[in-house]
Amino acid sequence: MTAPHSLAPAAELDAADALASFRQEFHLPLGPDGRPCAYFCGNSLGLQPKAARAAAEQEFDAWERLGVEGHFHGVSPWMHYHETLTDATARLVGAQPIEVVVMNNLTVNLHLLLVSFYRPTATRYRILMEGGAFPSDQYAIESQARLHGLDPAAAIVELVPRPGEHTLRTEDIEATIAGLGESLATVLIGGVNYYTGQAFDMAAIARAGHAVGATVGFDLAHAAGNLDLRLHDWDVDFACWCSYKYLNSGPGGTSGVFVHERFANRPDLVRLAGWWGHDPSDRFQMKKGFRPMAGAAGWQLSNAQIFPMAIHRASLELVDRAGGMPALRRKSEQLTARLESQIRALNLPADKLEIITPADPAQRGCQLSVLVHERGRELFDYLASVGVIADWREPNVIRMAPVPLYNSFEDVDRAGEALARFFS
Structure with missing residues (x-):
């Protein structure tokens, strides 16, 4: 042959x-x-990327020469390092800068987002996901259901292909969402299924979920850096992704988060708070009473992971140089x-x-x-x-x-x- x-x-x-x-x-x-x-x-x-080593070495050098002062001095002061990734990240996923932040790792971010966007009630408690999703998503959703005192078997609805087929049809996803109706609290689907490689129609899924009053999010581990995403225009509520696959940012690399700008100034949203997500105008006054930063940055917990972010920054620069x-x-x-x-x-x-x-x-x-x-x-x-x-x-x-x-x-x-x- x-x-x-x-x-x-x-x-x-x-x-x-x-x-x-x-x-x-x-x-x-x-x-x-x-x-x-x-x-x-x-x-x-x-x-x-060949640029990764030099990017990390720059921060090693700053640490060596400046110690704690590296937070405020040097080529890229660490205090605001995560902000150097914001514009490139927004371009990467089709977002407004206020809608994205780079922080933590993927499953940590998935849990942080679900705390805010999976808020089950006695009547609206179901969460929809694709059957055979990556285990991290399965485990995260199971544990989130239990966190709310729910039986995962009752709370989680899994989408499965038609008999004899390997992938899901968009019309079947939409029909399932419509059928669940007011019992559906949240939709969480992988933008690209890790096993089959199927890319889902995220805009259609977001429309269907919002039509029944559910929040809609995506795990973009296999979509970020792979698909031409338009998260803002598709009206997605939340999303997160890793950086070590198509974004070439090293094993265990840092993660990205998207939260639609309609939630940018919603301090009332339940969230797990951390010091780095607090309003920077008085962050260092060390007062009680969490006041979140506007936008996705308000979901931050801790200060930046400088070395993984340095590698990620080098990779994002390659994406931009290539034309996005x-x-x-x-x-x-x-x-x-x-x-x-x-x-x-x-x-x-x-x-x-x-x-x-x-x-x-x-x-x-x-x-x-x-x-x-x-x-x-x-x-x-x-x-x-x-x-x-x-x-x-x-x-x-x-x-x-x-x-x-x-x-x-x-x-x-x-x-x-x-x-x-x-x-x-």
């Missing part, structure tokens, strides 16, 4: 690619043959379509190998999830042995994500050729 001849040569596409030079901005792991891997695991951990998410998304669609063509050119029956990610580009990011019914783990190990790094998910799914910042069309062809050799 060979790759489809109808595709333009990868070398021509790479030569014409306006973003090709950004590949040189990253450290590429080497494969068994000593050449850079074809790395398709950015949906799990993005590669290290619209430019990255255009290349992403091209890379993913080419990978899909390579896989379909194998002409394998669905009972052997099946792409479970939607074929419609509007319903997916750059991840393709391949259900391998026979010899799945053997295929995954073979790909790694020839320098094609993908991601394995039990029981038999291989996830492959061609990331526009550092993957090339040649990478995609290497993956296609490796698949063809394995199945020949």
Whole structure:
């Protein structure tokens, strides 16, 4: 079996690619043959930007030279460091600057937001999520239900695909929301499902949730840096995301939060308060009585994680230099379509190998999830042995994500050729 001849040569596409030079901005792991891997695991951990080390080193230097005075002096004083990320973060997710803040880690932020936006009552207590969501979301929502004295089995409603299908239909999500009606308190769905790679219609879900009086939020772990998001325009209430996948900000990297501006000046909202979220005009007077900052910043607990944020800042600068998410998304669609063509050119029956990610580009990011019914783990190990790094998910799914910042069309062809050799 060979790759489809109808595709333009990868070398021509790479030569014409306006973003090709950004590949040189990253450290590429080497494969068994000593050449850079074809790395398709950015949906799990993005590669290290070469600028990351220097960004962190700048703060090490400030700490070494200035000690505590680094909060007020140096190139980027730590007191306001998180603010240096605000504008780039707003551009990244389609928000107003007041609607975003970078802080903590993803699941911590998810809990902080649910404390405010999941406020069940005796009659409005249900929370809707997609079935098979990433375990962190499942555990967080279960514990939030218990926090309110509810039985998770009664409070949580899970969306599941129709029989014989792998992904959810938007009309079924909307119908479920309408059916739950006034019993629905909150909708919390992953913007992109980690397992199938399906991207959800967040605007439609927000409209449906608001129509029945529910709050609507998204875990964007697999969407931020992957999709061209418009959270403000889509009227999303809240969202959070990590930075170590498509945002290439290092393992355990810092997290982002979105809270719509309609909540910007709502000190009455229940929240878990922390010193760094207090009004900065008298923060250092150390008084009782929490008064939150306006906007998403009012959900902060503690002062900035300087070293993770320095790395994240370097990564966000790369996104902006590349032309932002619209430019990255255009290349992403091209890379993913080419990978899909390579896989379909194998002409394998669905009972052997099946792409479970939607074929419609509007319903997916750059991840393709391949259900391998026979010899799945053997295929995954073979790909790694020839320098094609993908991601394995039990029981038999291989996830492959061609990331526009550092993957090339040649990478995609290497993956296609490796698949063809394995199945020949």
